[in-house]
Amino acid sequence: MGFELRAHTADVAVFATGETLEDVFASLADGLAAASCDAFPAEGERFPLAVSAESREALLFDFLDELLFQRDVRLEFPIDVQVSITIPEGRGDGVDGSASEDGVDGGSSEDGVDGGSSEDGVDGGADEDAWTLEGSARGVPLDSVDAREVKAVTYSEMRLEERASGWEAYVVFDV
Amino acid sequence: MATFDADGLTLERIREFVWEIPRQGEMGVPARVLASEALLEQIAEDKTLEQLRNATQLPGITNYAVCMPDGHQGYGFPVGGVGAMDAEEGCLSPGAVGYDINCGVRMVTTNLTYADVRGREEELVDALFEAIPSGLGGGGVVETDVGTVEEILARGVDWALEHGYAVASDLRHCEDEGMRAGADPSMVTQRAKERGATQIGSLGSGNHFLEVQRVTDVFDETVGAAYGLSADQIVILIHTGSRGLGHQTCTDYLRKIEREHGSLLARLPDKELAAAPAGSRLADEYYGAMNAAINFAWVNRQLLTHRTREVFADVFGRSWETLEMDLLYDVAHNIAKRETHTVDGEQRDLYVHRKGATRAFPAGHPEVPRAYREVGQPVIIPGSMGAGSYVLCGGAASMDLTFGSTAHGAGRLMSRTQAKRDYWGEDVRDDLREGQAIYVKAQSGATVAEEAPGVYKDVDEVVRVSDALGIGHRVARTFPVCNIKG
Numbered sequence: 001m002g003f004e005l006r007a008h009t010a011d012v013a014v015f016a017t018g019e020t021l022e023d024v025f026a027s028l029a030d031g032l033a034a035a036s037c038d039a040f041p042a043e044g045e046r047f048p049l050a051v052s053a054e055s056r057e058a059l060l061f062d063f064l065d066e067l068l069f070q071r072d073v074r075l076e077f078p079i080d081v082q083v084s085i086t087i088p089e090g091r092g093d094g095v096d097g098s099a100s101e102d103g104v105d106g107g108s109s110e111d112g113v114d115g116g117s118s119e120d121g122v123d124g125g126a127d128e129d130a131w132t133l134e135g136s137a138r139g140v141p142l143d144s145v146d147a148r149e150v151k152a153v154t155y156s157e158m159r160l161e162e163r164a165s166g167w168e169a170y171v172v173f174d175v
Numbered sequence: 176m177a178t179f180d181a182d183g184l185t186l187e188r189i190r191e192f193v194w195e196i197p198r199q200g201e202m203g204v205p206a207r208v209l210a211s212e213a214l215l216e217q218i219a220e221d222k223t224l225e226q227l228r229n230a231t232q233l234p235g236i237t238n239y240a241v242c243m244p245d246g247h248q249g250y251g252f253p254v255g256g257v258g259a260m261d262a263e264e265g266c267l268s269p270g271a272v273g274y275d276i277n278c279g280v281r282m283v284t285t286n287l288t289y290a291d292v293r294g295r296e297e298e299l300v301d302a303l304f305e306a307i308p309s310g311l312g313g314g315g316v317v318e319t320d321v322g323t324v325e326e327i328l329a330r331g332v333d334w335a336l337e338h339g340y341a342v343a344s345d346l347r348h349c350e351d352e353g354m355r356a357g358a359d360p361s362m363v364t365q366r367a368k369e370r371g372a373t374q375i376g377s378l379g380s381g382n383h384f385l386e387v388q389r390v391t392d393v394f395d396e397t398v399g400a401a402y403g404l405s406a407d408q409i410v411i412l413i414h415t416g417s418r419g420l421g422h423q424t425c426t427d428y429l430r431k432i433e434r435e436h437g438s439l440l441a442r443l444p445d446k447e448l449a450a451a452p453a454g455s456r457l458a459d460e461y462y463g464a465m466n467a468a469i470n471f472a473w474v475n476r477q478l479l480t481h482r483t484r485e486v487f488a489d490v491f492g493r494s495w496e497t498l499e500m501d502l503l504y505d506v507a508h509n510i511a512k513r514e515t516h517t518v519d520g521e522q523r524d525l526y527v528h529r530k531g532a533t534r535a536f537p538a539g540h541p542e543v544p545r546a547y548r549e550v551g552q553p554v555i556i557p558g559s560m561g562a563g564s565y566v567l568c569g570g571a572a573s574m575d576l577t578f579g580s581t582a583h584g585a586g587r588l589m590s591r592t593q594a595k596r597d598y599w600g601e602d603v604r605d606d607l608r609e610g611q612a613i614y615v616k617a618q619s620g621a622t623v624a625e626e627a628p629g630v631y632k633d634v635d636e637v638v639r640v641s642d643a644l645g646i647g648h649r650v651a652r653t654f655p656v657c658n659i660k661g
Contacts, residue, residue, distance in 0.1 A: 007590035009221045009248040036311070038621065054434065065426050072370040072419045075312045128434075142312025146619045149311045149380040149661065152274040152422040155429065156250030156447035172250050174274045174422070175381045175591065 001166065003031035012150065013157075013172045017165075021056075022083050024160070024167035025063060025133070029081035032067060035173060037147035040079050044140040047074065049083070052129040057160050059085070059131040064153040064171065067137070076139030077147055083135035091131075150175055179212070181219035184228070192640050193576070195239070196224070201444070202231040208242040209576070211640050217588055217632055221248035223255075229444040230258050235265015235453060237518055237525055241577050243532050244640040245586030245632060249273070251447025254531035255586060259578045260453065262513050262524040266439075267458040268450035269428040269465070271528040273509040276424060276465055277472035278383075278416030280555045280583075281349075281505035282566065283480055284402075285498050287409040287491065289389040292656060295490065296614040299387060300657040302486045303616075307385055307479060309378040310618030310661035316340075316376025316478040321368045324420070324471070327375065328360035328368075331470030332477050340474075340481040347546055348502040350534070353473045359463025363420070364427045367464075371420025371471060376478030380622055380661025382587075383415040385479065386557075388564060388653035398568050398650045401550045402503055410653060411500075412564060413479050414557055416509065417472035424468045428461045453526065462511075469510060476505060503566070504544075504553035506533045508583045514542075516578055527578045535569035535581040535647045543569070554647045556638060558585045560615060560658045561607055561628030565638045565649060572645030581647035585634035591625040598624040607655075617660045626660065 001023060006013040014031030018024030033040065051066050053059040067078045151174040159170040177188040186194040186208060194215060196206040206227045210218055218224065223246050230240040230252050237259045246255025252271040260266050292299065308314045317323070327334050332353025335341040346352040360368075378385060390408045393399040404410070417424075432449040433440060435457055440449055451458035480502065484495035491498060511528045518525075536543050538551040547553060551568035558564045562585065573579045589597070600620025607613040607628075617623045641647040 005592050007592045009223075009590055010254060010587045011250065012591055058430070058433065062430070065423075068419075069366055069370060069423065071311075072374070075373070077311075145311075146621075147311040148619055148622055148625075151379075151381070151419075152426055154250040154274075154447050155449075156445060158446070174250060 001027065003027045003034070005031060005035055008172055011172055011175045013170065016169045017167065019166040021085055021167055024169050025060065025083050025085070026081050028064065028169055028171055029067060029078070032064060032150060032173065033077065033079045036077065036150055037145050040077065040140045041144055043144060044076060044138045046136045046138050049135040049137055050133070052132040054128050054130065056131060057158060059133055060160055060169065061153055061155060063133055068150065068152065074139055075142045077142060077145060078137035078139055080138045081135060083133050086132045088130035179215055181224055184224050192644050196228055202228060203233070203236050204231050205239045206231050207239045208246065209640060209644060210244045211636060214244050214632065214636055214640065218242065218246050223248045223253045226251065226253040227256060229448060230256055230271065232443055233258060233260060233266055233268055233271065233448060233450055234439070235261035237261060237523065243580065243582040244637045245582040245584055247586050249530065251445050252530050255582065256530050257532045257577055257580045258528045259516065259525040260528065262453055262526050265453045265526065266450035267453060267461055267511060267526050268448060268528060269425045269432070269461055270447045270449045271530055272425065272465060272511050273530045274422045274425040275416035275509055276421035276468040277507045278509045279472065279476065279505060279507040280412060280414045280557055281476050281480065282503040282555050283411040283483065283500050284404065284503050285409045285487065285500050287498060288407045289409060289656070291491070292387065292409055296657050299490055300614040300616045300659060302490050303385060303483065303657065304659045306482050306486045307378060307659060308376060309659060310380050313377055313618070313661070315374045316482055318373045319375065321365070321372060324368045324371050325360040327474045328363055328467035328470055329358055330354055331473050335474050335477045341477050345477060345502045347544060349473060349505045350507065353477070355466040355469045357463060358466035358470050360467050362460045362464035363424055363467050367420045367423035367427060370423050371418060374418040374420070376475060376482065377418060378415045378479065378661050379418055380619065382626060384560065384658055384660040385483065386412045386560065386655050387657040388412055389656055390651055391563065391654045392652040394649045394651060398550045401547065402553055402566060402650060403501065404566060404651045409656070411483055412555065412557055413476050415475060415479065417468045418475060420471050421468040424464050428464065431457055465511065469507065473505065504555065506555050508533060516574070525578065529580055531583050532580045533583045534579055535567070535573045536579050537569045537571040537573060554581055556582055556584060556634065558634035559628040559631040560626060560655055561611060561613060562631070562634050563652045563654050565634065566651045567638065567641060567647035568650050570645040570648050573647065576644060577646050581641045582637050585631040585637060587630055588632050589630040594625045594627055594630045595621060598627040598629070600624040603627045613655045614657045619661065622660055
């Protein structure tokens with residue numbers, strides 16, 4: 001259980017595994033740190049993290065985005081990330097990665113191109129931000145590391161799946 | 176008809192350097208690759224062609240999705256991709272612009288020659304490295320509050336002019352005079368503004384750099400003179416973008432689109448192609464936010480220009496005006512712009528998306544700044560830190576072949592992970608200094624390894640294709656003298 005940095009022509013990809021959903025989120029955060037810097041000193045205070053989203057994949061995307069946002073505004077690199085995830089009722093047993101469909105398609109309209117339906121194309125309502133994450137990270141001051149800048153998290157080729165052995169995820173970061 | 180087979184995909188050779196994947200399956204239009212066979216072989220090695228084919232599924236895409244000669248795999252839309260979507264019935268796609276909105280390059284000329292700099296490279300590279308904020312958390316030339324960020328978002332380089340960081344000629348030598356119409360700061364989120372507030376006038380890291388170069392060749396004396404370029408001259412190239420503000424803006428709109436246009440997104444083969452239907456509220460909001468981020472990037476490069484002028488004045492003991500440090504031009508690599516193009520004899524309003532591609536409007540085009548209208552828009556194509564860069568001028572064929580676009584660089588060939596296995600930053604730096612008299616200074620040795628010259632394609636070949644196709648003509652070639660990066 002952990003992560004590997006995978007080759008990508010221009011950017012950096014992280015493949016991560018974990019026994020639980022929380023573990024795989026934390027492993028991806030470790031991968032993001034490793035893609036940015038080879039070693040971090042043992043300094044820095046912990047700070048809290050809180051994210052909510054409408055689906056499991058969106059929660060992962062927003063969680064990684066939050067780490068980059070906190071990095072830039074706190075001027076600290078978030079490492080040793082710990083998370084606790086609250087799953088909406090009835091969604092905890094998805095073994096098939098079906099979370100990617102949650103909250104994305106209201107199924108109301110096939111013609112999302114006409115602009116008129118834009119307000120209706122979401123199931124919004126009850127499931128909006130139903131997936132929540134709380135946690136914390138240790139913020140290592142940026143001026144004590146020579147870190148490279150990861151610009152953003154991407155949805156490109158993103159995978160977040162439960163397997164017999166636990167959770168697997170693959171995320172491409174823009175560098 | 177000659178064909179090229181690439182892992183299950185067959186490209187047909189339309190004519191020299193023009194290859195086409197015919198429309199099939201879910202493709203909305205054909206896909207085209209502009210490349211020599213050598214470049215096409217490299218392009219076919221990663222997922223570039225698959226991503227280009229996916230891009231043809233974006234609503235309202237017109238004629239074809241095009242990959243420039245330096246194209247490579249990105250996320251969603253390939254890097255080096257150009258797609259023109261109908262501005263009434265198509266879409267506007269943050270994914271097809273990319274995270275680093277208006278990442279781009281500018282060139283500043285000087286009246287120094289290589290002889291003036293020879294022997295002083297170390298002093299110059301140290302002074303630039305000291306003065307130019309770079310790397311992660313390196314701050315900015317201006318560190319300010321959200322209120323000032325909003326002014327910059329609205330006014331672009333005009334803000335820099337008012338505050339003494341620019342002169343009037345800088346505006347005349349920038350697309351849209353450094354102020355994009357339709358910029359709407361209120362459409363940029365507070366998160367994005369907060370990320371940007373400490374990064375105004377900063378390089379960042381990755382492939383961004385500031386390079387002092389010498390002009391080695393002027394291929395076209397007439398255009399070269401119009402651009403103020405001559406052999407042996409020292410010029411400065413600055414490559415950076417809209418920093419965290421732009422990255423956050425793209426991120427925020429991808430998520431808004433995911434929430435509001437799920438049914439459109441579900442029909443696209445890659446979630447990162449996220450697009451808002453033309454005419455929708457989100458398309459208008461993203462256009463306002465993107466234009467504001469474009470202004471931010473211009474100011475970012477302008478503040479670095481200002482610092483560079485100060486460093487040169489210090490090192491060479493003359494004012495920067497005396498050193499004639501004029502902005503030649505500033506080009507954007509990652510943007511979408513509403514432009515009018517002729518399609519099948521009709522004038523059409525299109526959102527032209529250029530992701531890792533440079534606008535290359537030819538002589539006479541009304542949107543080329545007056546200073547260059549008779550010769551065509553300058554196009555600046557950086558090579559790696561161990562190879563030449565090029566100045567081109569926009570060519571007439573670009574209007575037919577590429578919606579007025581050409582390449583943006585050498586294009587990556589090798590992954591960053593592989594580069595760090597193959598290269599060691601200190602060795603790369605020493606080899607460049609001893610072998611080619613190029614002085615490199617970086618915050619991180621790993622960045623030097625990741626950006627080693629060997630990870631890039633052959634920029635000479637990229638430019639040869641652009642020149643032969645007539646989309647961007649060779650004007651001059653430059654070679655690195657000093658390079659700083661994050």
